[in-house]
Structures are given as structure tokens and as C-alpha cells.
Amino acid sequence: MLGFFERLTRPFPAQEPxxxxxxxxxxxxxxTRGMEWPxxxxxxxxxxxxxxxxxxxxxxxQLVDWLVAKDPESFFSEERANLIWMALVTLVLLPLLTLxxxxxxxxxxxxxxxxxxRWLAHRYLLRQSVSFYQNDFAGRIATKVMQTSLAVRETVxxxxxxxxxxxxxxxxxxxxxxxxxxxxxxxxxxxxxxxIALQLYFVPRLKRVSTAQADARSEMxxxxxxxxxxxNTIKLFSHTRREEDYARESMEVFLKPVYRQMRLATGLSxxxxxxxxxxxxxxxxxxxxxxxxxxxxxxxxxxxxxxxxRLNGMAQWIMWEVSSLFENIGTVADGVATLxxxxxxxxxxxxxxxxxxxxxxxxxxxSFNYGxxxxxxxxxxxxxxxxxxxxxxxxxxxxxxxxGKSTLVNLLLRFYDVERGQILIDGQDxxxxxxxxxxxxxxxxTQDTSLLHRSVRDNISYGKPDxxxxxxxxxxxxxxxxxxxxxxxxxxxxTGLDAQVGERGVKLSGGQRQRIAIARVLLKNAPILILDxxxxxxxxxxxxxxxxSLNQLMANKTVIAIAHRxxxxxQMDRLIVLDQGxxxxxxxxxxLVAAGGIYAQLWAHQTxxxxxxx
Numbered sequence: 160m161l162g163f164f165e166r167l168t169r170p171f172p173a174q175e176p177x178x179x180x181x182x183x184x185x186x187x188x189x190x191t192r193g194m195e196w197p198x199x200x201x202x203x204x205x206x207x208x209x210x211x212x213x214x215x216x217x218x219x220x221q222l223v224d225w226l227v228a229k230d231p232e233s234f235f236s237e238e239r240a241n242l243i244w245m246a247l248v249t250l251v252l253l254p255l256l257t258l259x260x261x262x263x264x265x266x267x268x269x270x271x272x273x274x275x276x277r278w279l280a281h282r283y284l285l286r287q288s289v290s291f292y293q294n295d296f297a298g299r300i301a302t303k304v305m306q307t308s309l310a311v312r313e314t315v316x317x318x319x320x321x322x323x324x325x326x327x328x329x330x331x332x333x334x335x336x337x338x339x340x341x342x343x344x345x346x347x348x349x350x351x352x353x354x355i356a357l358q359l360y361f362v363p364r365l366k367r368v369s370t371a372q373a374d375a376r377s378e379m380x381x382x383x384x385x386x387x388x389x390x391n392t393i394k395l396f397s398h399t400r401r402e403e404d405y406a407r408e409s410m411e412v413f414l415k416p417v418y419r420q421m422r423l424a425t426g427l428s429x430x431x432x433x434x435x436x437x438x439x440x441x442x443x444x445x446x447x448x449x450x451x452x453x454x455x456x457x458x459x460x461x462x463x464x465x466x467x468x469r470l471n472g473m474a475q476w477i478m479w480e481v482s483s484l485f486e487n488i489g490t491v492a493d494g495v496a497t498l499x500x501x502x503x504x505x506x507x508x509x510x511x512x513x514x515x516x517x518x519x520x521x522x523x524x525x526s527f528n529y530g531x532x533x534x535x536x537x538x539x540x541x542x543x544x545x546x547x548x549x550x551x552x553x554x555x556x557x558x559x560x561x562x563g564k565s566t567l568v569n570l571l572l573r574f575y576d577v578e579r580g581q582i583l584i585d586g587q588d589x590x591x592x593x594x595x596x597x598x599x600x601x602x603x604x605t606q607d608t609s610l611l612h613r614s615v616r617d618n619i620s621y622g623k624p625d626x627x628x629x630x631x632x633x634x635x636x637x638x639x640x641x642x643x644x645x646x647x648x649x650x651x652x653x654t655g656l657d658a659q660v661g662e663r664g665v666k667l668s669g670g671q672r673q674r675i676a677i678a679r680v681l682l683k684n685a686p687i688l689i690l691d692x693x694x695x696x697x698x699x700x701x702x703x704x705x706x707x708s709l710n711q712l713m714a715n716k717t718v719i720a721i722a723h724r725x726x727x728x729x730q731m732d733r734l735i736v737l738d739q740g741x742x743x744x745x746x747x748x749x750x751l752v753a754a755g756g757i758y759a760q761l762w763a764h765q766t767x768x769x770x771x772x773x
Contacts, residue, residue: 164266168194170274176283179499183488186495190276190311197267202319204260209328211253216466217335218245223458268316276308280498288503289574298384299377300497306373307494310487317484325477332466339459340449346441347470353434354474361427362485365420369489372416377493379409388662424482431478435471442467504576506593513592515600517550517585518686518717520571525580526740527570540566542740543580553718555728557758558737564721567737568689571719573597584687602685606692608676610667615644616656618675622683630682631656637711638678643671681712688713690720725762734758 172193179189191198221241225234235242281304284291292300329351336343386393386402393402446460528539541563548554556564570577573589582589589597602622610618619634620626626634635641635656647658649666660666660675667675680688690709722728729748736744736751736758744756751758 161262161266164262165271167197167263167267168271168275170271171278172275174279176279176286178283178501179280179495181495181499183492183495186499187311187315187491190279190308191315193275194268194272194315197263198315198319201260201263201268201316202323204256204263205320205324206327208253208256208260209324210331211248211256213328213331213335213466215245215249216332216462216469217338219461219465221458223456223461225458227457264316264320269312272316273308273312276311277304280304280308284498286502287500289569290503291500295497296378296381296385297388299381301384302377302380303494303497306377306490307498310373310490310494313487314484314491317480317487321477321480321484325473325480328473329470332470336463336466339462340455342449343442343445343455343459343463346438346445347467349441350434350438350470354431357427357430357434358478358481361423361430362481365423365427365482366485366489368416368419368423369486370493372413372420373490373493375409375413375416379406379413382406382409427478427482428475431474435474439464439467439471504573504594507591510591510593511587512596513584513587513589513600515585515686519550519583519585520546520548520687520717520719521581521583521586522546522567523581523583525570525577525582527566527575527578529575530578538739538741540740541570541577544741546735546742548717548719551715551717552733553713553720553731555731555734556719556721556737557725557728557734557761559761562737563740564737565691566740568603568691568719568721571689572601572603600685601687601689602680602683603689603691604673604676604680608669608672610660610672610675612659612662614653614657614659615647615675618660619656619678619682622679622681626682634678634682635675637681638674640671640674640678643674677709677712686716688716688718690718690722692722692724 174192177189179186218241225238229237284300284304333344333347336347383406386406393399442463446455446463449455450457450460522544525541525544526539527541544563544567556567558564566575569575571582571589573582573594576590584597584600611621616631619631622634623630632641635644644658645655648654649659651659653659660672718731720728720731728734732747733745734748734751735742736756738757744751744754744758746754752762753759
């Protein structure tokens with residue numbers, strides 16, 4: 160039966176993720192799609208539970224009056240129907256309604272609701288632009304996803320469950336007390352006015368401090384995760400104490416709103432509890448006064464005092480529920496700032512799939528400066544660049560640091576959109592095709608190879624998920640990686656291709672990571688290949704061993720290679736020399752050396768194959 164309730168909502172909605180709206184209510188509404196009917200039924204069942212529970216108190220008052228006025232013989236004969244009805248309500252109706260409400264809350268909503276939010280938010284963030292991740296901690300973003308999903312659930316469910324229950328309960332309470340004697344509701348109404356006043360004073364302050372606390376918590380988590388991620392660097396530079404201070408600084412910032420929150424909580428708790436004691440005293444005193452004047456019955460006193468005591472117990476619960484509600488609202492508001500950011504690079508609504516038949520690349524008057532204004536003292540990173548790479552041509556990009564080599568590659572991969580001009584592949588403007596189809600046609604080996612915290616098999620097959628076992632093994636052999644892969648183990652007992660490589664591949668050497676990356680690209684076998692210092696982490700012996708594989712990899716492909724070690728690209732069909740975002744020289748290695756320009760200077764200044772500082 161509980162499985163039926165679990166299947167009423169979907170934890171992994173199928174719809175394509177969209178940018179969430181930035182308004183608080185609209186943001187919650189966006190992530191509540193598919194949960195509307197269970198939430199509505201939950202609210203109705205909460206209201207019914209509240210009415211039935213208060214009716215029990217009313218029945219207890221009637222029962223007291225019956226016991227005072229009747230003898231046992233007449234009591235059971237005259238009130239048999241009422242007794243049977245209340246027995247059914249107590250023993251059958253209330254348990255069944257409680258079971259239904261609990262199953263709806265716990266099975267249908269508490270698990271699936273936040274999971275659907277995480278699923279949609281994670282899928283949207285995976286489509287975010289590279290610049291989004293460059294401006295934030297990965298740990299902080301992950302924390303926002305986890306915090307915000309729970310906060311949206313708590314906000315919506317408290318509004319539709321707890322507050323509905325409280326409002327209906329209090330309204331029913333006033334009705335039954337007024338039915339006993341209208342004057343008895345006066346202390347409760349006065350209590351309500353002061354209770355609302357206390358909430359209006361404390362809750363907004365709690366909301367503000369909770370927003371600050373949520374942001375400080377994310378910052379603290381981000382700093383801690385950053386330290387763990389870069390533990391090798393910390394150990395290398397002996398900066399354990401520095402990292403302690405770095406984390407403590409964020410922890411101290413986090414504690415400030417925590418202390419403010421606890422002070423407000425103490426003030427609210429003491430104020431509400433004092434108000435509750437005054438309510439119980441006022442109701443009891445007024446009841447005794449009216450009873451002394453024969454204005455009310457003993458049963459009416461029982462109803463009023465028992466409900467006042469019940470309200471006394473509920474008030475603390477209501478207070479913390481309302482405080483928690485606004486704390487969650489603060490967390491949602493903080494999460495909106497991160498999760499609702501628009502992507503800077505998006506596909507056009509009618510974007511087509513990129514079709515690569517030849518592999519020609521054309522940069523047409525491309526300019527780019529990372530969105531910064533261009534001034535007379537500093538030229539754009541890429542400045543009116545005009546370049547055509549023929550199908551199957553292998554070019555090398557050369558230039559001092561900051562010349563624009565990596566930026567040019569990032570623009571080709573559409574990690575950023577060009578600010579002026581066009582980039583065309585086989586005559587297709589890459590801004591008019593889908594990003595996924597564009598990057599499927601481009602393979603890249605980078606200098607700083609980052610592997611997924613998964614098995615070697617998963618990392619290599621990332622290039623071609625449907626590859627056969629033999630294709631995967633062949634790619635590893637061609638990349639000269641099969642020998643060290645065979646010897647790999649992990650703490651869980653996995654070996655070889657099934658061994659885990661650790662976060663970002665930290666369990667492997669730089670050369671091993673590079674060879675796995677090359678195997679991955681060999682398996683992908685895309686028509687356009689980018690090599691960004693592809694052999695920089697390899698020793699000379701291994702580099703020579705896999706050079707034949709790289710030559711095989713480059714066959715019949717359009718290749719763009721970046722290397723500071725000029726000897727690795729000297730044999731390319733054409734070398735392009737960039738300076739201040741422009742092409743200043745191009746030609747073969749021999750032609751450029753003979754020309755005596757920038758390339759010749761770089762070649763002359765190399766020591767051990769690396770570009771000098773000049």
C-alpha cells in the first residue's frame with residue numbers, strides 16, 4: 160500500500176530543465192510542478208484532522224455535563240448513539256485519516272518532492288556556462304542545491320499543511336468555546352493579537368538572519384571542500400595552519416548570524432511561553448467567575464480550560480514551525496540567487512545539429528574580450544581575427560602567454576559566445592547549432608587533465624559510452640596506458656579497468672592521467688581534434704612511444720595544437736603565431752624561422768624545448 164503512495168509523484172521529472180524564475184513564490188511554484196494534487200489533498204486532510212481533534216474536546220465537555228446531570232442507567236440508554244459515533248471517530252475515522260495523511264506526507268512528498276527539485280536543478284546547472292563555475296566554489300554550488308531543495312519542500316509543505324492545520328484548529332476551537340459561552344473566547348482573541356504581534360516582531364528578523372546564515376554556511380562548506388580538493392597543494396607548501404585559519408575565518412563569519420538567531424529564538428520562546436501562561440490563567444479565572452454566577456456549566460469549563468491547555472502546548476510548536484518556515488524562506492531566497500542565474504551561453508530555440516563532413520573551420524572577423532569594455536591602452540583578447548583551417552589541415556597555435564591561444568579554443572568549443580564575428584564549421588555558424596552536437600564533433604586533450612572520480616573504465620569510455628570492451632582495451636593500448644592500468648587497485652578491492660582513480664584522478668600520476676585522457680580521445684574519434692599541451696605531462700620515453708598513436712589519431716582530422724614546447728608542433732602543416740589577439744605570422748616551421756619574426760625569436764630563446772620569458 161505504501162508503495163502506491165510512493166508512486167503518486169515522480170522523483171525524476173522528464174521535462175527539460177528551464178531557468179527558474181527569480182521571484183520567491185514563482186521559484187517555489189516552478190519546482191512544485193507535478194506535486195500540486197498531493198499537496199492539495201494533504202491540506203484538506205490536515206483540515207479534517209484539526210476539526211475532528213477539536214470536536215473531541217467539545218465531546219469531552221458534553222460528557223462532563225452528562226455525568227453531572229444524569230444517572231448511569233439513563234445516561235447509557237439516552238446517549239448510546241452519540242457514544243457509538245464518538246467511539247467510531249476515535250477508533251476508526253481518526254486512525255484511518257491519520258494513516259492517509261501520514262502516507263501522503265512521508266511516502267508521496269517528503270522523499271520525492273526534494274529529489275525532483277535536486278534533479279531539475281542539477282540538470283539545469285549541468286547546462287550552465289563554464290564561466291558560472293569559474294566564479295564560485297563547486298562545493299558551495301552543491302550545498303545550494305541540497306539546501307534549497309529541502310527548503311522549498313519545507314516552505315511549501317509548512318504553508319499548506321502546518322498553517323492550514325493551525326488555522327482550522329484555532330477557528331474550530333473558537334467555535335466550540337463560543338458555543339459553550341461567547342465570553343470565554345475573549346482571552347483567546349486577546350492572546351491571538353499578542354501572539355501575532357510577537358511573530359511579526361521576531362519572525363522577519365529570524366528570516367533575515369537565516370538568509371545570512373545560509374549564505375555563510377555555503378561559503379564555509381565551499382572553503383572546506385576547496386581545501387580537501389587541493390590537499391596535495393596544501394601538503395606541498397606546508398600550509399595546514401594557513402588552511403585552518405582560512406576555514407576558521409568563514410566559520411567565525413557563520414557563527415555571527417547563528418548567535419543572532421539564538422538570541423532571537425530565546426526572546427521569542429520566553430515571550431510566547433509567558434503569554435501562554437497568562438492565557439491559561441485568564442481562561443481559568445474567567446471560567447470560575449462565570450461558573451460562580453451560574454452562567455456556564457462544568458462542561459463548558461472543561462472545554463475552555465482543556466483547549467487553553469492544548470493551545471498552550473501547541474503555541475510553542477506553532478512558534479517553531481513559523482520560525483522554521485521563515486528560516487526556510489530565507490534559505491530559498493539565498494538559493495534563488497545561485498540556482499536562478501541565466502546561462503550565458505544558450506542554444507537558439509531552432510538550433511540544429513552540427514553536421515561535419517569535411518572539417519573546415521573558419522574564424523570570420525572574430526573579436527572577444529570576456530565582456531569587458533575595450534580601451535585604448537589594452538586591445539581585446541581576440542581582435543578581428545580572420546583564419547581558415549582547411550579540411551584535414553594540422554595547425555599549431557604559437558604565442559606568448561596571454562596571446563589568445565586558449566581563448567580561441569574556448570570560443571571554438573563555444574564555452575563563450577563571440578562578441579563580434581562568426582565561427583563556421585563546414586559553413587555552419589556554431590552559434591546556430593546545439594552545443595552538445597558541436598562538442599560531439601570535437602575531441603580535446605588538455606594540459607591539466609581532470610578525470611572523473613570513477614573507474615578507469617568509466618573515464619576512458621566517456622569518449623564513447625557504447626564502446627565495446629575490445630575497443631576500450633585497444634584505445635588504452637594505443638595510448639600506452641594498458642601496462643599501468645593492469646597494476647591499479649583501490650581500497651574496495653577493484654583492479655585494472657575497474658579501479659577508482661580518485662577525485663580529479665589524484666591517485667594517478669600526471670603522465671598516467673594524460674594517457675587515460677589520450678585513450679579517451681582515441682576512443683571518441685571525432686573529426687576535429689584539439690591538443691592543448693597534450694604531451695606536456697609525459698616523459699620523453701613515453702611521449703616517443705605514443706607519438707605514433709597521436710599521428711594515427713590525427714590522420715584524416717582537422718587538428719589545432721597548442722604547445723609551448725615548439726618541437727612538438729614544428730611538423731604541423733602550418734603554424735599560426737598570435738600576438739595581442741591577432742595573427743601576426745603564419746607558415747611552416749622553416750618559413751617562420753627564416754622570416755626572423757616572433758616565432759624565430761621564440762625558437763631561439765627556447766631552452767630544453769620551452770618558450771622563454773621574452
